[in-house]
Amino acid sequence: MRYVSTRGSAPALDFEGATLAGLASDGGLYVPAAWPSFSTDEIAAMAGLSYADTAVAVMAPFVGDALTREELRALCVEAYGRFDHAAVTPLVQLDERNWLLELFHGPTLAFKDVALQLLGLLFERFLSTRDTHLTVIGATSGDTGSAAIDALAGRAKVDIFMLHPAGRVSDVQRRQMTTVLSPNVHNIAIDGSFDDAQAMVKAMFAHQSFAGRFQLSAVNSINWARLMAQIVYYFYAAVRLGAPGRPVAFSVPTGNFGDVFAGYVASRMGLPIAKLLVATNVNDILHRALSSGDYSVGTVTPTAAPSMDIQVSSNFERLLFDLHGRDGIALAGTMHGFEQSKRLAIPQAMVGEAAGLFASARIDPDGMALAMRKAWQTSGQLLDPHTAIGLAAAHAADLPADVPVVTLATAHPAKFRDAVERGTGQRPILPLRIGDLFDREERFDTVPATLDSVETYIAERAVPIAVGA
Ligand SMILES: Cc1ncc(COP(=O)(O)O)c(C=O)c1O
Ligand SMILES: N[C@@H](CCOP(=O)(O)O)C(=O)O
Secondary structure: OOEEEOOOOOOOEOHHHHHHHOOOOOOOOEEEOOOOOOOHHHHHOOOOOOHHHHHHHHHHHHHHHHOOHHHHHHHHHHHHOOOOOOOOOOEEEOOOOEEEEEOOOOOOOEOHHHHHHHHHHHHHHHHOOOOOOEEEEEEOOOHHHHHHHHHHOOOOOEEEEEEEEOOOOOHHHHHHHHOOOOOOEEEEEEOOOHHHHHHHHHHHHHOHHHHOOOEEEEOOOOOHHHHHHHHHHHHHHHHHOOOOOOOEEEEEEOOOOHHHHHHHHHHHOOOOEEEEEEEEOOOOHHHHHHHHOEEEOOOOOOOOOHHHOOOOOOOHHHHHHHHOOOOHHHHHHHHHHHHHHOEEEOOHHHHHHHHOOEEEEEOOHHHHHHHHHHHHHHHOOOOOHHHHHHHHHHHHOOOOOOOOEEEEEOEOHHHHHHHHHHHHOOOOOOOHHHOOHHHOOOOOEEEOOOHHHHHHHHHOOOOOOOOOO
């Protein structure tokens, strides 16, 4: 499998190259040169497979010959062996048509573990045959950071530098990052939003005199391998609910458009998805884009669902690439214009094309709190704020009555104890695996939110590319 950049001019890479590179050198994102697809018989054959075996079946076409099937299986068994539920991502029925897909049974209690546990192992495997030290730089609104740090802490040949917006992540999220004291983990708090942190990460990749000194890589969903691993649970859930014989809808709480883009890929691969509901909070750029074509950046409003307090949704570029007929050079022009003006008017023909699969909803704080309360009172389920936004969008959706709707439960309610308590009167208990989180020592540095300051901080600590390498 070859990977091409959404901006058309970076060199095409194989799976290993795209995984280690993270971001394409022309500022674009890597996508497979063509979408692989499964026949209905191949999808039907996934019924009854374990999560790890489903993962192998779904990911093998993307991995190509970078790993043998046995090697890929060994990595999946190891990655998903760290989840505390035998089904890895269990389905929970709420009522006749609504289901939750619990994606928070991994080590850091959010859906990010599903991909990052595997990505940590992929990095280790690919680095084992190279004389390379990886400098991973990432931005987090709370969950990617802790999952990536858990996956990479203590691994040889990798340092991770994780930027988070100071004061804008929950106390559990912050501590899950800052209490990991491995020497290869570097937590950086910046005074700004997640978007500011994400923009700095992209700027570092683009800044030749900095990027040329280190072997940079990414753990955000700009890295294709992240999304690839997230495609798996769409197949796993849909097959359990009757696919390929019955279409299924998914409601996805959305920020960076990564998780829902993985659903889009599942649909391109042949999974019968009736609708993908893109659920946003009041930071609603994606709802505006998909409902009216208005992809223009507003100011970020901090909310009780901080992991979705995002305006610039990196992976939307991957959808735009397909909507532009995969013309990377044309899209590069569009994206450069967007980067300058912070506005993009998506042509109505493209909005119409996207509407075949996507619908969207903007859920305000009252709508979120109502969904949280209702789930507690009617089903005894505590939902984190992000999942509550997804479920509110599922309730609001106009779908045929016989289509099951699966809301992705993206985080454990204990990660957002204050918001859940405000919504339901119940304070979720920290699961055993992080029960002592508030007794652990914290370590992080606060760095001014300028590119120069962050680059200097990293350069003083990262391992440079060896001279002559
Ligand atoms: C708990 C939670 N829900 C939803 C999202 C949004 O996911 P995505 O950025 O893939 O759209 C995030 C952050 O990414 C998250 O941490
Ligand atoms: N909500 C995310 C933001 C980064 O998203 P990613 O999926 O691109 O890594 C977070 O929790 O950090």
